[in-house]
Amino acid sequence: MKRTIILYGLALAVLIFFLKFIEYRFLVRDLSLEFYIGAVAIFFTVLGVWAGLRLTKKKTIIITNPAFQFDQGRLNALGISKREYEVLELMAKGLSNQQIADKLFVSLNTVKTHSSNLFLKLEVSRRTQAVQKAKELQLIQ
Amino acid sequence: MKRTIILYGLALAVLIFFLKFIEYRFLVRDLSLEFYIGAVAIFFTVLGVWAGLRLTKKKTIIITNPAFQFDQGRLNALGISKREYEVLELMAKGLSNQQIADKLFVSLNTVKTHSSNLFLKLEVSRRTQAVQKAKELQLIQ
DNA sequence: GAAACCTTCACCCGAAAGGGTGATTCTTCT
DNA sequence: AGAAGAATCACCCTTTCGGGTGAAGGTTTC
Numbered sequence: 001m002k003r004t005i006i007l008y009g010l011a012l013a014v015l016i017f018f019l020k021f022i023e024y025r026f027l028v029r030d031l032s033l034e035f036y037i038g039a040v041a042i043f044f045t046v047l048g049v050w051a052g053l054r055l056t057k058k059k060t061i062i063i064t065n066p067a068f069q070f071d072q073g074r075l076n077a078l079g080i081s082k083r084e085y086e087v088l089e090l091m092a093k094g095l096s097n098q099q100i101a102d103k104l105f106v107s108l109n110t111v112k113t114h115s116s117n118l119f120l121k122l123e124v125s126r127r128t129q130a131v132q133k134a135k136e137l138q139l140i141q
Numbered sequence: 142m143k144r145t146i147i148l149y150g151l152a153l154a155v156l157i158f159f160l161k162f163i164e165y166r167f168l169v170r171d172l173s174l175e176f177y178i179g180a181v182a183i184f185f186t187v188l189g190v191w192a193g194l195r196l197t198k199k200k201t202i203i204i205t206n207p208a209f210q211f212d213q214g215r216l217n218a219l220g221i222s223k224r225e226y227e228v229l230e231l232m233a234k235g236l237s238n239q240q241i242a243d244k245l246f247v248s249l250n251t252v253k254t255h256s257s258n259l260f261l262k263l264e265v266s267r268r269t270q271a272v273q274k275a276k277e278l279q280l281i282q
Numbered sequence: 283g284a285a286a287c288c289t290t291c292a293c294c295c296g297a298a299a300g301g302g303t304g305a306t307t308c309t310t311c312t
Numbered sequence: 313a314g315a316a317g318a319a320t321c322a323c324c325c326t327t328t329c330g331g332g333t334g335a336a337g338g339t340t341t342c
Contacts, residue, residue, distance in 0.1 A: 044182045048189020081288060094270030096328065109291050116330065125330075126298090128269055129235030222318060237298065250321050257301070267328090268299075 074137060078121050085139070087114040092131045092140050219262050219278075226280070228255040233272045233281050 080088070083104075090100045101111045115127065124130045134140045221229070224245075231241040242252045256268065265271045275281045 042185075044185035045189040048186040048191075051186075051189075083289065091269065092273070094265065094267055094273045096267060098328080106289085107291055109293085110289075112330075113289085113291080116332090119330075124235070126235055126237060127329080128232065128272060131269060131272070132233070132235045224319060238300095239298080247319085248321055250323085251319075253300075254320080256299085260300080266300075 074139060078137075080118065080121055080139075084114050084118045084121070087111060088118055088130065088134055089140055091115065091118075091127050092134065219280075221259065221262050221280075225255050225259045225262070228252060229259055229271065229275055230281055232256065232268050233275065
């Protein structure tokens with residue numbers, strides 16, 4: 001922002017001195033006033049576009065929430081165990097219980113037990129709610 | 142934004158008057174032409190800024206982190222209808238199909254149809270994935 | 283060593299979700 | 313007026329989820 005203004009100012013100064021220069025060399029006889037004005041117009045239009053875009057350029061998208069930080073305390077407060085948390089994470093990725101079971105090398109029944117306990121502790125009754133609530137509580141990203 | 146442009150204009154004016162001042166001291170010449178050039182420069186700068194912003198309006202709307210903005214275009218690109226979007230929103234809140242049906246005053250079958258079409262369009266096969274993907278695509282908050 | 287966890291797994295059952303097909307009504311666009 | 317799409321609903325069937333109960337083996341803690 002500041003750099004843009006400074007650069008703009010410098011460009012402006014350079015141009016004006018440049019114009020002064022050619023003015024003294026070639027344009028004292030008023031040979032092409034139209035050309036002179038045209039050049040100034042074009043130059044400042046371009047400069048204006050450039051500066052305008054520069055100044056209004058938005059910051060890049062931040063998809064992940066930078067304010068997120070893993071809070072073990074909140075997990076403990078809810079009594080969520082390590083294994084249950086792993087299930088929760090995979091659940092949030094949209095995996096089915098079977099896929100979670102394959103990933104954690106346990107049986108489907110085990111995953112179901114974990115998820116059931118998880119629902120009790122989060123006080124929900126469906127996985128979508130669990131994911132939503134876990135995000136609200138900043139348990140997962 | 143506007144403040145930036147105003148500040149910029151003021152900076153420009155200051156610079157020009159500064160240059161004028163130098164000019165008076167060292168390069169006393171035809172003053173009316175100089176002012177004319179200055180006016181043209183300012184005018185075209187403003188024009189350039191304005192035109193630049195106008196022309197790139199859509200491209201510069203990039204959402205910064207907390208500011209979610211509804212993007213109809215992305216919905217259209219995926220071919221997601223209004224009703225499907227409503228189902229998606231309620232789905233993301235963790236509601237069951239039956240609850241969604243009650244809320245929208247339609248039958249369970251209708252909700253299932255909408256969600257099926259939604260899954261096709263989002264290229265997913267489960268509601269958790271749909272919600273996750275919709276958030277990634279900034280379709281929902 | 284008993285109590286309190288965690289982790290693992292099994293079985294049953296009902297509810298919910300998902301996939302497929304077809305059909306009707308209504309609006310909208312050409 | 314006809315085509316296209318949206319919204320609605322139905323019926324079928326399979327898979328997945330969720331709730332309940334029970335149980336065995338492991339660790340930690342008092």
